[in-house]
Amino acid sequence: MICRYQLIISYSVLICFPVKSENKKTYVLHKVWLSWPDAQAYCRTHYKDLATIESSEEQTNVYLIKPNPAWVWIGLYQTPWVWSDNSNSSFTNWFNGEPNNGFSNESCVSEDLQHKWFDNDCTMKSAFICHEGDCSLLHRNTAAG
Numbered sequence: 552m553i554c555r556y557q558l559i560i561s562y563s564v565l566i567c568f569p570v571k572s573e574n575k576k577t578y579v580l581h582k583v584w585l586s587w588p589d590a591q592a593y594c595r596t597h598y599k600d601l602a603t604i605e606s607s608e609e610q611t612n613v614y615l616i617k618p619n620p621a622w623v624w625i626g627l628y629q630t631p632w633v634w635s636d637n638s639n640s641s642f643t644n645w646f647n648g649e650p651n652n653g654f655s656n657e658s659c660v661s662e663d664l665q666h667k668w669f670d671n672d673c674t675m676k677s678a679f680i681c682h683e684g685d686c687s688l689l690h691r692n693t694a695a696g
């Protein structure tokens with residue numbers, strides 16, 4: 552009986568918990584210029600993913616981390632338009648006339664100086680915004696020894 556108890560309490564558990572009380576994303580601006588696929592890879596390695604923007608409130612939060620105007624990649628690409636982190640948000644903030652696939656190769660989305668969205672050539676190099684997950688994994692080893 553004692554043996555079984557020790558087995559249970561020494562089991563390692565993974566707990567996902569909100570980083571902030573309102574489950575807000577944390578956006579991080581990177582001023583290194585990368586193509587969209589390279590920016591996605593960077594964000595997935597160091598954060599959760601390229602930025603997903605799911606509401607006007609989150610759009611404002613993106614605005615707040617861009618004190619210096621810059622074009623930035625965000626995590627939307629096609630086709631059809633999907634978010635890199637698989638969010639099913641339907642929020643959009645397109646510039647008038649966009650997306651227009653203007654050069655027939657515009658499959659990745661960047662945000663302009665006024666924070667409106669444009670489809671652009673994925674190989675174009677640009678600053679980009681990553682986001683942290685809205686929850687973090689806590690690895691807790693409850694081994695009692």
Ligand SMILES: [Ca+2]
Pocket residue numbers: 649650651652653657669670671
């Ligand atoms: Ca375009």
